[in-house]
Amino acid sequence: MSKKVTITIDGREIEAHEGEKVLWVALDNSIFIPNLCALKEKEHPSGSCRLCYVQVEGRPEPVTACTLAAKEGLSVQTRSPQVDRLVKSAFELLLSNHRLGCGRCPRRKSCALLKIARERGLKMRLSRLSALELDVEIDESPETFAFDRSRCLLCGRCVWICQEVARVGALGFTNRGITRRVGTFREVSLAQSPCTECGLCVEACPSGALYFKEKSDDK
Amino acid sequence: MTGGKSVQERYRRLKESALLREEDLYRRPVVRVGMATCGIAAGAAPVKEAFTRFIEEKGIDARVVEVGCMGHCYAEPLAIISKPGFPALCYGYLDEDLVERLVEDFLLNDDPCYEFALVALETNDVFPTFSDFPRGVHEQKIVLEHCGFIDPGDIDQYIATGGYGALAGALAGEPAAVLERVKESHLRGRGGAGFPAGLKWEAAVRAGGSEKYVICNADEGDPGAFMDRSILESCPHQVIEGMLLCAYAVGAAQGYLYIRAEYPLAVKRVQLALEQAREKGLLGTAILGTPFNCDLEIFMGSGAFVCGESSALVRSMEGLMGIPATRPPRLAESGFRGRPTVLNNVKTFAYIPPIINRGVDWFRSIGTAENPGTAVFSLVGKVSHTGLVEVPMGTTLRELIEDVGEGVPNDKAFKAAQIGGPSGGCLPEASLDIPIDFDSLQEAGAIMGSGGLVVLDEDDCMVAIARYFLEFTQQESCGKCTFCRLGTKHMLDILTAITEGRGEPEHLEILAQLAGDVKEGSLCNLGKTAPNPILTTLRYFREEYEAHIKEKRCPALMCKDLIVYYIEPSLCSKLCSVCVGSCPTEAIYTRTDGLKAIDQDKCTKCDNCLKTCPPDYNAVIKLSPPELLAEKEGKGS
Numbered sequence: 001m002s003k004k005v006t007i008t009i010d011g012r013e014i015e016a017h018e019g020e021k022v023l024w025v026a027l028d029n030s031i032f033i034p035n036l037c038a039l040k041e042k043e044h045p046s047g048s049c050r051l052c053y054v055q056v057e058g059r060p061e062p063v064t065a066c067t068l069a070a071k072e073g074l075s076v077q078t079r080s081p082q083v084d085r086l087v088k089s090a091f092e093l094l095l096s097n098h099r100l101g102c103g104r105c106p107r108r109k110s111c112a113l114l115k116i117a118r119e120r121g122l123k124m125r126l127s128r129l130s131a132l133e134l135d136v137e138i139d140e141s142p143e144t145f146a147f148d149r150s151r152c153l154l155c156g157r158c159v160w161i162c163q164e165v166a167r168v169g170a171l172g173f174t175n176r177g178i179t180r181r182v183g184t185f186r187e188v189s190l191a192q193s194p195c196t197e198c199g200l201c202v203e204a205c206p207s208g209a210l211y212f213k214e215k216s217d218d219k
Numbered sequence: 220m221t222g223g224k225s226v227q228e229r230y231r232r233l234k235e236s237a238l239l240r241e242e243d244l245y246r247r248p249v250v251r252v253g254m255a256t257c258g259i260a261a262g263a264a265p266v267k268e269a270f271t272r273f274i275e276e277k278g279i280d281a282r283v284v285e286v287g288c289m290g291h292c293y294a295e296p297l298a299i300i301s302k303p304g305f306p307a308l309c310y311g312y313l314d315e316d317l318v319e320r321l322v323e324d325f326l327l328n329d330d331p332c333y334e335f336a337l338v339a340l341e342t343n344d345v346f347p348t349f350s351d352f353p354r355g356v357h358e359q360k361i362v363l364e365h366c367g368f369i370d371p372g373d374i375d376q377y378i379a380t381g382g383y384g385a386l387a388g389a390l391a392g393e394p395a396a397v398l399e400r401v402k403e404s405h406l407r408g409r410g411g412a413g414f415p416a417g418l419k420w421e422a423a424v425r426a427g428g429s430e431k432y433v434i435c436n437a438d439e440g441d442p443g444a445f446m447d448r449s450i451l452e453s454c455p456h457q458v459i460e461g462m463l464l465c466a467y468a469v470g471a472a473q474g475y476l477y478i479r480a481e482y483p484l485a486v487k488r489v490q491l492a493l494e495q496a497r498e499k500g501l502l503g504t505a506i507l508g509t510p511f512n513c514d515l516e517i518f519m520g521s522g523a524f525v526c527g528e529s530s531a532l533v534r535s536m537e538g539l540m541g542i543p544a545t546r547p548p549r550l551a552e553s554g555f556r557g558r559p560t561v562l563n564n565v566k567t568f569a570y571i572p573p574i575i576n577r578g579v580d581w582f583r584s585i586g587t588a589e590n591p592g593t594a595v596f597s598l599v600g601k602v603s604h605t606g607l608v609e610v611p612m613g614t615t616l617r618e619l620i621e622d623v624g625e626g627v628p629n630d631k632a633f634k635a636a637q638i639g640g641p642s643g644g645c646l647p648e649a650s651l652d653i654p655i656d657f658d659s660l661q662e663a664g665a666i667m668g669s670g671g672l673v674v675l676d677e678d679d680c681m682v683a684i685a686r687y688f689l690e691f692t693q694q695e696s697c698g699k700c701t702f703c704r705l706g707t708k709h710m711l712d713i714l715t716a717i718t719e720g721r722g723e724p725e726h727l728e729i730l731a732q733l734a735g736d737v738k739e740g741s742l743c744n745l746g747k748t749a750p751n752p753i754l755t756t757l758r759y760f761r762e763e764y765e766a767h768i769k770e771k772r773c774p775a776l777m778c779k780d781l782i783v784y785y786i787e788p789s790l791c792s793k794l795c796s797v798c799v800g801s802c803p804t805e806a807i808y809t810r811t812d813g814l815k816a817i818d819q820d821k822c823t824k825c826d827n828c829l830k831t832c833p834p835d836y837n838a839v840i841k842l843s844p845p846e847l848l849a850e851k852e853g854k855g856s
C-alpha cells in the first residue's frame with residue numbers, strides 16, 4: 001500500500017495516496033475538474049482531451065490533472081485565468097467538430113460536455129471558430145446500440161474498454177491527424193466485427209456517440 | 220575496467236595498420252569524389268566513373284575513392300585531388316570535360332589547373348585554403364570534421380584519424396569517468412530541445428536494472444533538413460563510436476539506430492560500418508578484448524514526422540502506432556521494452572568522441588557558456604552558397620547568412636530567416652544580429668530545432684510561408700490530442716482564407732489566440748511548436764497579414780488569388796511574341812497595335828509569360844490587388 005500524503009486542492013486539505021493522480025483525488029472529493037479521456041483503471045493516462053488543466057503552486061504553466069501525481073505538500077488550484085483560457089479553447093475546439101442539437105441527442109441528460117459547460121459557464125455554441133465538416137455516417141448495425149461518429153470526441157474510453165476490459169478488440173483508432181477516428185479493423189460495420197454487444201463501450205462513452213437504441217435518455 | 224594496458228595496446232595495433240594502409244594509399248595520386256546523397260543528386264556518379272575511365276585510359280597509377288559530403292553542396296559534384304608534391308586541392312562544378320582535363324593536365328602532367336580549383340586543404344604558398352574565405356573564418360568543424368574527407372566505407376580511414384581512440388581510452392577506465400566528462404562538457408542534445416546529454420545519461424544510470432538501451436534518433440523528418448543524413452552517409456563511425464561510449468557509460472549492451480526508410484544510402488553505409496566495426500572487434504562481444512559487450516542494429520523508421528518524437532519513436536519500434544505518450548515516465552526510466560533508454564540525436568552522439576578525446580575544456584572553449592560547441596545547419600533557400608555548415612554557437616544569423624552563405628542571390632532583398640524546421644520561426648532583418656544558440660532563438664520566437672535554415676527574400680509572402688509550414692504540421696499531427704488535431708486545422712483554415720482573399724479583420728485575433736493555446740495546451744512538442752511560424756510572422760510581419768486582409772493585396776506578389784498578370788504596353792515589343800507561345804491556355808493575344816495582352820478570364824497565373832519575357836523588355840508584371848488592373852487598362856490602351 002502506498003504512503004498517505006496531504007495535498008491541497010482549492011485551499012482544501014485532502015488526504016491522498018502518494019502517486020495517485022490529482023484528477024481522481026479531486027473527483028473523489030467532489031471537486032470538479034473537466035475531463036473526457038481519463039479512466040481510473042487505466043494505469044497510463046492518455047492525456048489526449050486536454051480539458052483537465054489545473055494550476056500547480058510554484059509552476060507557471062497549467063498542468064493536466066490526469067497526469068499529475070499527488071505528493072506531500074502539493075498545492076493545486078482548479079481555476080486560474082490561464083486554466084480557464086485553455087479549457088475554454090479546448091472545449092470550443094471539440095465543439096467545432098461535434099454535432100450539436102442537444103435536444104435530439106440520446107445522451108442529453110448525461111452528457112459530459114453539457115456538464116463541463118454547466119460547471120465552467122461555457123456556451124454550447126461556437127464563438128470564434130467555424131464548424132468543421134462532420135463524419136455523418138451512423139453505424140446502426142448492432143442490435144442493441146448505435147455509433148454516431150458526428151458526436152464522437154475521440155476520448156478513446158470505448159477503445160480502451162473494448163480492448164482491455166471486454167478484451168474483444170472490436171474498436172480501435174484508425175487514421176491520423178484530423179481524420180483520426182474510432183472504428184473497426186478494416187472499417188467493417190460493428191455487426192461484422194468481433195463485437196459481442198457487451199455494451200461496456202456504450203456505458204463508457206461520455207457523449208452521444210455510442211448509445212443504446214432502447215435505453216437513451218428519452219426513455 | 221581491468222586490462223587497461225591491453226586495450227590501449229590492441230587499439231595501437233589497429234591504428235598502426237590503418238595508418239600504414241593510408242600512407243600506402245597516398246603514395247600515389249588519390250581522387251576523392253563527394254558521393255553523399257547530395258553529390259549523387261548533382262551527378263557525382265558519372266563524374267566518378269569518368270575519373271576512373273580516364274585514369275585507366277591514360278594508364279595512370281592513381282586511385283578513385285568515394286567520400287561523403289564536405290558541406291559545399293552548391294558546388295557539387297566535387298572532388299579532392301591529392302598528388303604527392305602538391306597541396307590537396309578541391310574542385311567543384313565537375314563534369315566529364317573538366318574531369319578529362321584534370322586527369323590529363325594535373326594527374327598526367329603537373330598542372331593543377333588552379334583556375335578550376337575552389338580551395339586547398341592544406342596551407343601552402345600558392346593557393347588559398349578554407350580559412351582564407353569568410354566562410355572558413357566562421358566555420359569550425361567538430362561533428363563534420365571528417366565528413367567529405369574520408370571514405371565512409373573504409374573503417375581504417377576513420378581509425379587513421381584517431382577514430383575509436385576515445386572508446387579505447389574510455390574502456391581502459393571506468394564508465395563513470397565517461398559520464399562525468401559528458402556531464403561536465405555541458406553538451407546539449409542536438410535533436411531540437413537542447414536537453415543536457417549528461418543529465419539524461421545520468422538518469423539512465425540511476426534507473427538501475429541490468430537491461431538498458433541506447434538509441435540514435437536519425438528520423439530527421441523536417442523538410443529541407445539533411446544534416447543527420449549527411450553525417451551518417453559521410454562519417455558513420457563517429458556516430459557509432461559515440462553510441463558505444465554512451466552504452467559503456469550507462470551500461471547498455473544493445474543499441475539501435477532509428478533511421479528513416481527514405482534514407483537508403485545512409486542505411487547501407489551504416490550497415491557496412493557496423494559490419495566492419497564488428498570485424499575489428501570494436502562492436503559486439505568483448506570489445507577490444509574487454510568484458511564490455513555491446514551490439515548495435517539498424518531500425519528502419521516508417522516515415523511519419525511525429526515518429527521522431529521520443530515516446531512515439533519507441534512505440535513505433537515496439538510495433539505500436541507512432542503516437543506520443545504522456546510523461547512521466549521519461550525514456551531514461553522506462554523506454555524501449557519498458558527499460559531505461561537513452562535516446563539522442565545523430566549529432567549529439569557525434570560530439571562524444573571528440574569531447575572524450577580532446578577534453579571538456581577544449582569543448583567548452585568553443586561556443587558560449589550556456590551553449591558550448593557548434594551548431595550544424597543545412598543552409599537552403601534564397602542564399603548563394605547552400606550546403607551543410609558548422610559554426611560555433613553564438614555566431615550571429617547575419618554572419619551565417621551573409622558571410623558563410625554569401626548572402627541572397629540575384630540582387631534581391633533579404634526578408635526572413637526561417638529557422639528550426641516546420642516548427643521553427645521566421646526572423647526578420649532586425650533579428651539577424653542575435654547569436655545562434657538554443658536560448659536566444661527561443662527568446663526570439665524561433666527554435667534551434669534540428670538545424671534547418673531557410674533564407675527567404677522579397678518574393679516570399681510571409682502569410683503563404685506560415686501557411687506552408689502549418690500545412691505540414693497539420694498533416695503530420697497524429698491526431699491524438701485536441702489542441703494539435705483541431706487547433707492546427709482551424710489555424711490552417713484561417714491562413715488559407717487569408718491567402719485566398721477571404722480574410723476577415725477578426726481573423727488575426729483568433730489566429731493569435733489559437734496559436735497561443737495550441738502552443739501551451741498540446742500534449743507533445745509537435746503541437747507545442749507548430750504555432751511558431753504563425754506567432755513569429757504575426758510578430759514580425761503583421762503588416763503583410765493586414766495587407767492581405769484589408770486591401771486584398773499580397774505585398775510579395777505570391778498569393779495567386781490576390782494577383783493578376785499584366786503586360787505593360789510601354790515595355791512590350793511588337794517584334795516579340797515568345798509569351799504567346801509560352802502560355803498553356805492561350806490567354807495571351809496580339810492587340811491591333813501588335814503589342815500583347817492577357818485575357819484575364821483565360822489566365823491561370825502559371826507564371827510562364829513572366830519567365831519567358833526577354834530581359835530586354837521585362838514587360839510582364841504582377842499586380843496586387845487585382846483591382847489595379849482596371850486602372851492600368853484605363854491608362855494603357
Ligand SMILES: Cc1cc2nc3c(=O)[nH]c(=O)nc-3n(C[C@H](O)[C@H](O)[C@H](O)COP(=O)(O)O)c2cc1C
Binds near residue numbers: 410524525528
Ligand atoms: C514531432 C517531433 C519530431 C522530432 N523529430 C526528431 C528527429 O527527427 N530527430 C531527432 O533527433 N529528434 C527529433 N525530435 C526530438 C526528440 O523527441 C528527442 O528530443 C531527441 O531525439 C533527443 O535527442 P537529443 O537530446 O540528442 O536532442 C522530435 C520531436 C518532435 C516533437
Ligand code: FES
Binds near residue numbers: 036046048
Ligand atoms: S482527462 Fe486529462 S487530458 Fe483528458
